[in-house]
Amino acid sequence: MSEPTDDSRRLRVIVADDQAAVREPLAAVLGMSEDIEVVAAAADGTEVLAAVAAAPADVVLMDLRMPVMDGIETTRRLSEEHPQIAVVVLTTFADDESILAALGAGARGYLTKNAGRQDIVRAIRAAAAGQAVLDREVQDRLLATARARPSATERVLPPDLTRREREVLTLIGQGLPNRAIAEKLFISEATVKSHINNLFAKAGIRDRPDAVRRAIAAGLA
Amino acid sequence: MSEPTDDSRRLRVIVADDQAAVREPLAAVLGMSEDIEVVAAAADGTEVLAAVAAAPADVVLMDLRMPVMDGIETTRRLSEEHPQIAVVVLTTFADDESILAALGAGARGYLTKNAGRQDIVRAIRAAAAGQAVLDREVQDRLLATARARPSATERVLPPDLTRREREVLTLIGQGLPNRAIAEKLFISEATVKSHINNLFAKAGIRDRPDAVRRAIAAGLA
DNA sequence: CCGTACCTCCACCCGTGGGTCCAGGTGTGT
């Protein structure tokens, strides 16, 4: 968050979209904003990388579906090699996978193509300032995905497991072999096996892989 | 997303924070923006509700920690009774729980208190336009939480896994032993072991329990 | 005082898992 947003210099923006019918008008309309300067237009990811190599830029307005190198991969490379450049995704698609992939790749904004000029300009300014702007729908989806996980310990495990058995199950769920569990609990490996046999019988667990799944499902791991 | 952002009318903003030392200067500095009008200042949630009942507003800039009625509860009520009013959270705390609670309650923005005046103004404008603005840190946390239990296939697996190897990993993740996997894929157990050896080497998986965890984390199971 | 639950540990058995090395068959691109 930078208070003194440098208004003395226009934001250098690169527009990336494989469709010229989208790219050209978009670049033109963005250039009308007095604080934005479109320094390049790219039809695929390689052209974006070439553009940032040729001249400095602040923000890349990125389509996801592009030939040769798509927006996800391009975003990933940009955030690795040029972390100072902010990527704002502008795409038709707002499915969970695309959103997670894009933001996970380092995008600092995600707009759908029914965003207006004002919305896009605002997102560019925010991204340049280190903020993230998301369409309302995108935020809702992201939030829904985040909340989709079970918060509390589930009832998939019988309540009559002893404390020790729970501990052992937790460590199994973390992928530890019996020897490591024994060391961690300061007991012998034989004892670990005893606990395992008991808890397997109680909880109806077949084998170790099954135990891992149950432990994760129960929120122990 | 509304293209014709109505610039002919100033955005009516309510500032809610229990600390007068924060509330008053904030209201003053926001009022300096020509497109923003601070129509009320509130010290807790009940004052916010009273203010929106008394006069129309567009955006509420909301602190989370407030006496009587906190920001979460106030946000929840606002989004129920006045869904046209956008809530932007401005708080010191950026823990996962607060973020999820606030956005889940209907907040359309989440800023930490090291945001500058420009950042706050931008967030207010975006929220009024239906967009969501998050601090970079907040976005990262939200994304991390969303990816913790993903529905989509993750990037935790190397991309050079073959189709067969993915299938085998999926079945391992479901707890099946090699024999059952072999039957399910109509191949011999020896072949299953070959695939397992290859995919373990490629993905850096140590043993079967580890494979189960990775499969679940990757959303294959 | 005695039963019961829990934690601790040992010995034995053997099935599955996983590593290693190898090899034939197929399809694809050069």
Next chain:
DNA sequence: ACACACCTGGACCCACGGGTGGAGGTACGG
């Protein structure tokens, strides 16, 4: 024609996992 990736399969070895059947310890409640 050739290399290469992939799927397929077999043989061998042995470590780890898991079942069985014990045994001795403490702590608690009837």
